[in-house]
Amino acid sequence: MDPRFGAQDVLRCDLCKTASVQSRCEVCQIKLCKACVGEHLSDSTQNHRVVSYKAKGSAPNYPECPNHAPNFCELYCEKCDIPVCSTCISSGKHHGHKITDALQNLKVNSETKQLEKNLRExxxxxxxxxxxxxxxxxxxxxxxxxxxxxxxxxxxxxxxxxxxxxxxxxxxxxxxxxxxxxxxxxxxxxxxxxxxxxxxxxxxxxxxxxxxxxxxxxxxxxxxxPRNVEFRRFPPKLNASLPMFSAQPVHKDIVCQQFGSLTELSMETVDHSFVMDTQDAVSSQLFKSPLKVPELIATIDILDKLRSVICLSDEEFWTCGQTKFIKLYNVLDGEKVKSIKTKSEEWPHDIALTKDRDLVYIDSDKCTVNLVKNKEIREVITLQEWKPNNVCSTSSGDILVTMDKAETKQSKIVRYSGYVEVQKIQYDDKGKSLFSSYYLKHICENRNLDICVADHLARTLVVVSDAGKLRFRYTGHPSIASGAFKPYGITTDSQSQILISDCDRSYIHILDKDGLFLHYINNCNLNSPWGLSVDSRDNLFVAELKSSKVKKIKYMKIL
Known part of the structure; x- marks a missing residue:
């Protein structure tokens, strides 16, 4: 056996094949003895880098060349944007191209990726x-x-x-x-x-x-x-003790104490916590994009002529229709959890959930807004001349109610805070009515605090700011005939997208927060979609009027 190849033999120079190795070229990936280093460096076609062979263990882990194994790609062709080995360079395929060190390029790429990561964050x-x-x-x-x-x-x-x-x-x-x-x-x-x-x-x-x-x-x-004796008896004199008013002194401190006092204003700053990428991250802080084909996840038979649906959680939802019962269902098994009978035994025109997740419903015939809390139903708002139609709860805990007055053909939105009227939205800056005279006007609040109203009679989506200023109107995609858009239900998701049900065409229109049409949901065998709601994961719940079904649809994906 040639002693040069014995298991205990020292490593030999790749050039002279005899002398022991002291150095190596990181560019050419060859072992060199002390005498051959100068000869190797005399080759000016490459930018050689000769290091001690002992430094091999600290050398970067370059990828193996796919075309010239077992060579390693220690260089980088910037024009072709690929790593290359010394044989790739000598082949002439990269002649005239700018060749840089792969390690430096990897560093730049790493820094670029870090910058891109920072930008995405x-x-x-x-x-x-x-x-x-x-x-x-x-x-x-x-x-x-x-x-x-x-x-x-x-x-x-x-x-x-x-x-x-x-x-x-x-x-x-x-x-x-x-x-x-x-x-x-x-x-x-x-x-x-x-x-x-x-x-x-x-x-x-x-x-x-x-x-x-x-x-x-x-x-x-x-x-x-003579009558002198008689006249000498004068009539008794009337002495009266005149009444007097004993006024009590006004002690300002006592009056203030009895009248009442204010507590002190207490303020403190609390640090905002930054939400990282965890499984518990809030849905709104995840970047999502629409699915090319929305997926039907579940179908629940309700057996009522449905009008409204509202998600209580990711597993449960309330529904109401043209019956006197409001029902809570479980998504997983489709079973009814509970049922609430309206106070007047009339069917509710709309339902919503308060910030505390208590149920609110509209009794349009009785002109009341009712709160269901601890199994008790209480009339929290009673109207005299106006008739309420639809309702929603806001992020601040207020209640928004759409209402109309048939005699004067007027419609408006009223905001209630603690069930006290604090705002009225009815006219634009020119004094013209923002909404049609009467009929359904489903309503919701977007994440940017815009108020979105599906005005069915006007066949228009009307969006106003939280101050009541008109932002924009949407009358349907330009591809459909004028007046064919008939909005019914409406909701918004974590991306501030606005979803509107077009019951007659069985379409769901999806717009961005500024009214730009994004796409439709027109599959999933939709049948007269009416009420809409989304859960915390942006799954869409659709209440179908004619089929009396609630469909759960996945239309967004997390990137």
């Missing part, structure tokens, strides 16, 4: 979270304004109650004064009449006596009966 996570925080601040601003307005109204009402009590006390005291005055003056008048009568009688006696004395008629003098 900024675009897909950090910026959306800032926007969400900003939206929450806008919601909080509206809540703060509403709270202080309510606080002022409460104090005003309390003050008016005090004024009413003071007015009542004043009226009572004045009434007592009038009674005493009348009684006193009556007694005084009676005494005056008695004195006046006595004066008349005394003067009459004086006249009679003078006449007798002038005539000196002895018979008259003898028969006269």
């Amino acid at each position: 900024l675009e897909e996570k950090i910026c959306p979270q800032y926007e969400e925080i900003f939206s929450e601040l806008k919601c909080e601003r509206a809540n703060i304004a509403a709270h202080y307005e309510k606080l002022t109204s409460t104090i005003t009402a309390h003050g008016e109650e005090w004024l009413r009590e003071i007015e009542t006390i004043m009226k009572k005291l004045k009434s007592e004064i009038d009674v005493m005055k009348k009684k006193h003056l009556t007694a005084q008048t009676k005494q005056e009449e008695e004195i006046r009568k006595k004066i008349y009688e005394v003067k009459k006696s004086i006249t009679e006596l003078k006449k007798i004395l002038e005539n000196k008629d002895q018979s008259l003098i003898s028969s006269y009966q």
